[in-house]
Amino acid sequence: xxxxxxxxxxxxxxxxxxxxxxxxxxxxxxxxxxxxxxxxxxxxxxxxxxxxxxxxxxxxxxxxxxxxxxxxxxxxxxxxxxxxxxxxxxxxxxxxxxxxxxxxxxxxxxxxxxxxxx
Amino acid sequence: xxxxxxxxxxxxxxxxxxxxxxxxxxxxxxxxxxxxxxxxxxxxxxxxxxxxxxxxxxxxxxxxxxxxxxxxxxxxxxxxxxxxxxxxxxxxxxxxxxxxxxxxxxxxxxxxxxxxxxxxxxxxxxxxxxxxxxxxxxxxxxxxxxxxxxxxxxxxxxxxxxxxxxxxxxxxxxxxxxxxxxxxxxxxxxxxxxxxxxxxxxxxxxxxxxxxxxxxxxxxxxxxxxxxxxxxxxxxxxxxxxxxxxxxxxxxxxxxxxxxxxxxxxxxxxxxxxxxxxxxxxxxxxxxxxxxxxxxxxxxxxxxxxxxxxxxxxxxxxxxxxxxxxxxxxxxxxxxxxxxxxxxxxxxxxxxxxxxxxxxxxxxxxxxxxxxxxxxxxxxxxxxxxxxxxxxxxxxxxxxxxxxxxxxxxxxxxxxxxxxxxxxxxxxxxxxxxxxxxxxxxxxxxxxxxxxxxxxxxxxxxxxxxxxxxxxxxxxxxxxxxxxxxxxxxxxxxxxxxxxxxxxxxxxxxxxxxxxxxxxxxxxxxxxxxxxxxxxxxxxxxxxxxxxxxxxxxxxxxxxxxxxxxxxxxxxxxxxxxxxxxxxxxxxxxxxxxxxxxxxxxxxxxxxxxxxxxxxxxxxxxxxxxxxxxxxxxx
Numbered sequence: 001x002x003x004x005x006x007x008x009x010x011x012x013x014x015x016x017x018x019x020x021x022x023x024x025x026x027x028x029x030x031x032x033x034x035x036x037x038x039x040x041x042x043x044x045x046x047x048x049x050x051x052x053x054x055x056x057x058x059x060x061x062x063x064x065x066x067x068x069x070x071x072x073x074x075x076x077x078x079x080x081x082x083x084x085x086x087x088x089x090x091x092x093x094x095x096x097x098x099x100x101x102x103x104x105x106x107x108x109x110x111x112x113x114x115x116x117x118x
Numbered sequence: 119x120x121x122x123x124x125x126x127x128x129x130x131x132x133x134x135x136x137x138x139x140x141x142x143x144x145x146x147x148x149x150x151x152x153x154x155x156x157x158x159x160x161x162x163x164x165x166x167x168x169x170x171x172x173x174x175x176x177x178x179x180x181x182x183x184x185x186x187x188x189x190x191x192x193x194x195x196x197x198x199x200x201x202x203x204x205x206x207x208x209x210x211x212x213x214x215x216x217x218x219x220x221x222x223x224x225x226x227x228x229x230x231x232x233x234x235x236x237x238x239x240x241x242x243x244x245x246x247x248x249x250x251x252x253x254x255x256x257x258x259x260x261x262x263x264x265x266x267x268x269x270x271x272x273x274x275x276x277x278x279x280x281x282x283x284x285x286x287x288x289x290x291x292x293x294x295x296x297x298x299x300x301x302x303x304x305x306x307x308x309x310x311x312x313x314x315x316x317x318x319x320x321x322x323x324x325x326x327x328x329x330x331x332x333x334x335x336x337x338x339x340x341x342x343x344x345x346x347x348x349x350x351x352x353x354x355x356x357x358x359x360x361x362x363x364x365x366x367x368x369x370x371x372x373x374x375x376x377x378x379x380x381x382x383x384x385x386x387x388x389x390x391x392x393x394x395x396x397x398x399x400x401x402x403x404x405x406x407x408x409x410x411x412x413x414x415x416x417x418x419x420x421x422x423x424x425x426x427x428x429x430x431x432x433x434x435x436x437x438x439x440x441x442x443x444x445x446x447x448x449x450x451x452x453x454x455x456x457x458x459x460x461x462x463x464x465x466x467x468x469x470x471x472x473x474x475x476x477x478x479x480x481x482x483x484x485x486x487x488x489x490x491x492x493x494x495x496x497x498x499x500x501x502x503x504x505x506x507x508x509x510x511x512x513x514x515x516x517x518x519x520x521x522x523x524x525x526x527x528x529x530x531x532x533x534x535x536x537x538x539x540x541x542x543x544x545x546x547x548x549x550x551x552x553x554x555x556x557x558x559x560x561x562x563x564x565x566x567x568x569x570x571x572x573x574x575x576x577x578x579x580x581x582x583x584x585x586x587x588x589x590x591x592x593x594x595x596x597x598x599x600x601x602x603x604x605x606x607x608x609x610x611x612x613x614x615x616x617x618x619x620x621x622x623x624x625x626x627x628x629x630x631x632x633x634x635x636x637x638x639x640x641x642x643x644x645x646x647x648x649x650x651x652x653x654x655x656x657x658x659x660x661x662x663x664x665x666x667x668x669x670x671x672x673x674x675x676x677x678x679x680x681x682x683x684x685x686x687x688x689x690x691x692x693x694x695x696x697x698x699x700x701x702x703x704x705x706x707x708x709x710x711x712x713x714x715x716x717x718x719x720x721x722x723x724x725x726x727x728x729x730x731x732x733x734x735x736x737x738x739x740x741x742x743x744x745x746x747x748x749x750x751x752x753x
Binding site: 018021022028031032035036039047048050051052053057058060061062064065066068069070071072073074075076078079080081082083084085086089090 | 255258259260261275276277278279280282283284286287288289290295296307310311313314349352353356359360363408409412413416419420422423426427468
């Protein structure tokens with residue numbers, strides 16, 4: 001599995017775990033760990049990977065920053081408008097993450113097609 | 119892995135017997151190289167072990183006005199000494215970035231995990247208040263920008279909304295479950311942003327890592343706790359890092375154009391000098407148009423998050439980027455204008471309630487009052503305890519030392535041919551804000567905080583001004599000496615107020631009892647707002663502090679404590695009235711000299727012996743009183 005596919009898999013699995021944790025019972029230890037990992041890394045990494053930054057530390061830093069920003073905007077929109085809903089907030093973040101992961105898939109396919117054509 | 123005489127004499131590969139002298143030196147170098155690999159690892163493990171072993175014996179109840187320094191055992195400092203020497207050894211060649219990163223990681227753990235592990239409760243009264251805003255959002259599902267008390271937080275709610283969502287998603291009842299770890303967390307993520315900035319400023323890896331180390335040894339301000347400021351600061355650092363790393367490749371105007379713009383030859387020449395990049399500056403990272411467009415979107419998005427989360431940081435970002443654009447260190451020229459528009463939009467449309475609460479007038483009144491704004495930031499040392507006087511002077515001394523070191527380092531860089539105009543601007547950019555506002559007595563600290571990453575760079579440059587300099591072992595020695603001096607100041611400055619920043623479990627129990635017991639529309643009176651307060655159902659109560667009384671009112675209170683307190687608590691417009699007095703409040707008023715010595719103990723004794731009051735809760739560190747006629751609790 002290449003590095004690109006590895007992150008797509010991590011993002012997808014993390015989204016699923018958080019969704020399962022909300023729907024079922026992941027336990028008092030696993031659930032916070034899974035949620036903190038997801039909130040801190042996943043939404044941002046889903047989009048930062050599209051930039052192909054190649055160096056891991058700036059990439060991770062940007063992913064954490066963008067994740068926190070996306071989490072904040074989702075939560076803030078709900079809090080300011082009185083639409084507060086944990087399920088809606090999680091759904092929004094999971095959807096964003098999966099959209100980013102899907103765009104990464106598209107980018108890989110496009111790059112492979114581009115390479116094979118040239 | 120030391121070289122013994124026995125191994126030299128009996129080994130087949132003995133360089134003394136079998137090889138020419140040059141091989142002997144390469145043999146020695148190999149051995150030192152092996153030490154170079156293993157030594158820092160051993161240093162790290164030893165430092166961690168010494169630190170971990172030092173903590174169990176610490177007795178917080180023995181803490182004096184010098185804070186944690188007064189109770190930390192020698193083994194704690196031995197661990198730090200080992201870590202410092204190991205770091206100095208490793209940074210000499212800086213060829214193992216992972217190991218250097220691990221050293222800074224351990225430094226962050228030692229500095230910021232120590233209070234959490236020793237105390238077990240959330241430090242800083244303000245942090246409890248912030249937990250209260252998160253609690254408000256969890257209970258109401260919204261913010262209330264028109265709320266009377268703490269309305270700034272409801273008008274810039276980003277950080278609190280994020281934590282409300284995070285708390286619920288993680289399955290916690292309250293942000294108290296993790297808020298105590300905020301300083302360790304924020305300092306950890308700041309490291310990535312700092313490295314981004316330093317790597318954009320220099321190609322010298324020693325300077326990059328020593329700057330980061332320097333930053334953590336001098337970040338004594340305590341703005342890294344569970345607060346919007348710490349969150350927005352991280353975003354600020356990343357914005358600066360992105361601009362310098364990927365937008366730093368700017369082609370400035372030619373001399374003819376400059377002369378046409380600036381009219382005066384000398385001005386044009388000076389500006390030309392300022393905007394010309396040093397050959398030594400790290401070149402901007404190559405970026406495709408797609409990457410730059412993506413990064414620009416990220417920048418705007420990060421700024422929107424800052425603008426909706428914190429009042430002050432947007433202005434710091436705009437000031438910083440404005441200078442970077444003017445001095446041709448950031449090619450995204452429209453960003454400051456766009457950010458100004460975003461900030462204005464948020465203030466006018468989303469924070470309108472805050473501005474209507476009389477805050478606009480207060481902000482306009484403080485404009486231009488430079489000296490009163492500075493004075494509002496400094497504690498009155500004439501009333502402070504001797505320990506706090508020492509702490510205050512140590513804090514000021516550390517800040518001054520950082521400034522002097524940075525100035526000397528900057529001059530050394532300049533003499534070596536480096537202009538560092540971008541970073542120099544970032545040191546200066548926050549300064550004008552002191553003339554604008556005292557920011558509740560915190561502006562000086564915030565200015566230091568925002569300038570610190572860049573002061574740290576210049577301070578570190580005093581030892582590593584150029585890639586060619588500082589390779590002698592003497593420089594490694596200077597790294598150790600400088601680190602020791604800074605650490606000495608840091609521990610007094612950062613941990614020096616711990617006696618009042620720390621809340622014992624008994625104090626937390628008392629505060630929880632109060633908020634469980636007090637009906638809505640109660641008045642809660644304290645000696646000073648330095649205890650775990652407002653962390654739940656905060657909007658249901660009104661708050662008063664005895665330290666807010668005028669000197670004449672305080673004199674009357676100490677002359678007739680029972681009568682005056684009964685008058686204060688007899689307001690019939692409240693459902694109930696409570697007086698809570700805690701150990702940390704006493705520490706606060708004693709250390710800062712806000713009340714006469716022993717005044718609170720005398721007040722407690724007077725109320726206990728009065729039939730007009732009932733002590734409804736009492737433990738080793740807290741007392742809660744109410745008027746006897748309305749008492750319903752337990753003792």
